[in-house]
Amino acid sequence: MTVTVTARAEDVRSADSQQLIRELSEQLGALYESDGTAGFQPSDVEVPRAAFVVARIEGFPVGCGALRPLSEESVEVKRMYTRESFRRQGVGRAILAELERLAGEFGYRSLKLQTGPKQPEAAALYERVGYYRIPIFSGTWDQVLAYQKDLPSRLHSNEEKLLHNQ
Template sequence: MSTIVASSENVRSADSEQLIKELSAELAALYEVSDGGAGFHPEDVEQPRSAFVVARLNGYPVGCGALRPLDDNAAEIKRMYTRSDYRRQGVGQAIIAELERLALEFGYASLKLQTGPLQPEAVKLYERVGYYPIPRFEGDWELVHAYRKDLVPAEINRP
């Protein structure tokens, strides 16, 4: 049986850099732009209360995601990516679950993210795991889809 494991890794590792490169190339082609980086820089996740997560299937890197601070109470999910051959297998959900776990550990109350209109699968994933639409919070591209999820520490739900 295959096991997906998502965990924090160095954003500058060979696997992390390769996943980021693949995502940037895919977005550049999809949106017909020269830079698919979406304003992400490795330094974004080399600061306190940030992380870069790599998902592995039986040890092989199949996806990634980043968590970077927006302010004291909110962080942004960036660089969500699953290699095309591994989509619809729970990779994205595993990455989001780990990013949410880390966000709670870091003391964030909410997470935000933005995605483009040519990524309907991403929109479906985010909505399926509890993210709701909000107004754009960064950039000036009017077509962006912005989302938020409010995080509730597990201790609050205990009797």
């Protein structure tokens, strides 16, 4: 049986978003003996060119991810999470695909992310979908695995419209 996963930008402060963030923070906190927030605040994605994405199966929230601006050209993927009973069903891929689509729409050239060594499944997913290892770009914890994915070059939508109208 195949499931249909939808992933769309939603309000980071909605009940579903907050519950997913809480679950992820609890899991990471237990895994790494920390508060599990990885320095993320909801206000990080309440700025221009940022987003919080919720994945759903038949309307039920099953995962999330966020885009937090780093620079004019680069954005960070944060809060990637899939509820345990929904793993290996394409949820992570759907979230990443939507985050990458939004990053391109926002005009970014690359996405960066960091994960920990106790999350080999996450690292394997990132590598499978085209992310490559880079040096740590944020924080001082030396156990971080950092990744980047470059977006294909494309014209900004306004430039494209101008070209078509000539």
